[in-house]
Amino acid sequence: MPSSPTPQWHWQPWPAAERARADGAWTAAHAWLASLPGMPAEALPLQRDGHGRPRFRQGARMDAGWSHSGDGLLLACVRDAVLGVDMESERPRPKALEIARRYFAPAEADWLEAQPAARDLAFLRLWCAKEAVLKAHGRGLAFGLDRLAFAEREGALVLVEADPRLGDPASWSLREFVPHPGYRAVLAWRPNTMHG
Numbered sequence: 001m002p003s004s005p006t007p008q009w010h011w012q013p014w015p016a017a018e019r020a021r022a023d024g025a026w027t028a029a030h031a032w033l034a035s036l037p038g039m040p041a042e043a044l045p046l047q048r049d050g051h052g053r054p055r056f057r058q059g060a061r062m063d064a065g066w067s068h069s070g071d072g073l074l075l076a077c078v079r080d081a082v083l084g085v086d087m088e089s090e091r092p093r094p095k096a097l098e099i100a101r102r103y104f105a106p107a108e109a110d111w112l113e114a115q116p117a118a119r120d121l122a123f124l125r126l127w128c129a130k131e132a133v134l135k136a137h138g139r140g141l142a143f144g145l146d147r148l149a150f151a152e153r154e155g156a157l158v159l160v161e162a163d164p165r166l167g168d169p170a171s172w173s174l175r176e177f178v179p180h181p182g183y184r185a186v187l188a189w190r191p192n193t194m195h196g
């Protein structure tokens, strides 16, 4: 089990046969979580809340999430924090600017517009960052992509503005990474004092 507060993650292939099963990721996530050293047996299974977000039982002091994209599944778990994870496969995003102008914060769209050569990757990073925070919060995209804004600081995305329901932007930690060649991912987490 990961020690506080850095999330632990695991990438695994996600073949078509697994994707075809409605509970495939759920089953894979439970197998991985159960294999983590120190995972209490009574912590599993997770429950889905009313919005579809997987959750440990109240008081378990852990959080977990996963994301599937292309042929990959990314699983993550953390102790004493609220966690969101998103992964996307790298591919051309011809509508990146159009989507950003419609759904992102204006400053984010400006940032994308200013870098035509690197726009696809920048869009992917922003998208993963937004989804990771929104999945951690638990309402997903329905909460609104424009309710949180990121800016690049020294090469890394930082949450600079957020709806008060997402908490203090400065309380969020972000990890952008390549979990497997051809994929980009973001883990977003913040301390969860409610668990403790």
Ligand SMILES: CC(C)(COP(=O)(O)OP(=O)(O)OC[C@H]1O[C@@H](n2cnc3c(N)ncnc32)[C@H](O)[C@@H]1OP(=O)(O)O)[C@@H](O)C(=O)NCCC(=O)NCCS
Pocket (backbone or CB within 6 Å): 025, 026, 050, 051, 052, 053, 054, 065, 066, 067, 068, 069, 085, 086, 087, 131, 134, 135, 136, 137, 138, 139, 140, 141, 142
């Ligand atoms: C649900 C949602 C977060 C999934 O994101 P995605 O990029 O399409 O897919 P990902 O592979 O990254 O993530 C899927 C996982 O997110 C988790 N998830 C589902 N609903 C979630 C929520 N409200 N908050 C956080 N995580 C959620 C699940 O574990 C799901 O995997 P599983 O169904 O195999 O168990 C996104 O589609 C969304 O926000 N949709 C709008 C809200 C919605 O339609 N909810 C449907 C339930 S009412």
